[in-house]
Amino acid sequence: MKNLCLLSYLKKEFQTTPSNKEQVIDFYNEATEDYRFWSNDLNMHFGYFDLFKTNPLKRDTMLNRMNKEVFKRLNVTDKKKHIVDLGCGMGASIRYGLLNYPNLAVTGLTISPFQVEKGNEMLNTERGTILNRDYRNTSFKENSFDGAMAIESLCHSGCSTDALEETYRILKPGSTFVIADAFTKKDFNEMNSLSKYTYKGLCESWSLENLGNVNRVKTDLENLGFKDVKVQNIWYRVAPSVLHVPFTISAFILKKLFKKEPLKPESIKNLKGSFFALLSSLSLTNFGYYIITAKK
Helix, strand or coil: CHHHHHHHHHHHHHHHCCCHHHHHHHHHHHCHHHHHHHCCCCCCCCCCCCCCCCCCCCHHHHHHHHHHHHHHHCCCCCCCEEEEEECCCCCHHHHHHHHHCCCEEEEEEECCHHHHHHHHHHHCCCCEEEEECECCECCCCCCCEEEEEEECCHHHHCCCHHHHHHHHHHEEEEEEEEEEEEEECCCHHHCCHHHHHHHHHHHHHCCCCCCCEHHHHHHHHHHHCCEEEEEEECHHHHHHHHCCHHHHHHHHHHHHHHHCCCCCHHHHHHHHHHHHHHHHCCCCCCEEEEEEEEEC
């Protein structure tokens, strides 16, 4: 009887600990206000700086430039194409694509019910839709899409092999997969103490299972059958938008204090994550920001 009681207690304890997926859902259900402060267009990623083409003082210009760079690598032309956005957030990248490519259709995936509801309201078009699905198990048929993109979303699964495998399955032969995200250059046990602290802080703050090792991800893509895998480190392009972080954090906190509004736990986590992102950009031997392209 004592053993049964103990088992019941342990089962209850384990059930009360939220899984990483549950933490991600809670985070994005509650953190939208933070991202609206970061981006008027609700872009939930860092930006791409291009000398003479983007203004480093205008954050949304750089954030939308990142969208442009991803779509450019997807080879989206005037032909009709249907692509999938893996971890689409509020659909900002989808809206950018639909606005600039009249023949494009985009299906976005997110595990946040809030993002599904509000994101679809903002899309308001038959060419774009957001579904409540996990990009590791999409339920789509094989060879469904003409391309796939993932902007700072696969990090929530550590850019896991099963996520890459599912993407390969649902892509049509000859189509392109584009990832824009932060990665580690070393395994955790090879990092110095400060980098380990930064790594743990990033993962805990933004509910990341782990950050993918860029070398392992490249190998996984090739082993799965992807061809022409190109890995481009663009940290110097991303750095100007990362430098906006301390000023944005300060302004957000001051706004809350002025309105006498409490900071939600998700907001505090988001602010911490932004700080650790800034810290990681100073450790170039351990972290990098990459755009990876691969063809099926």
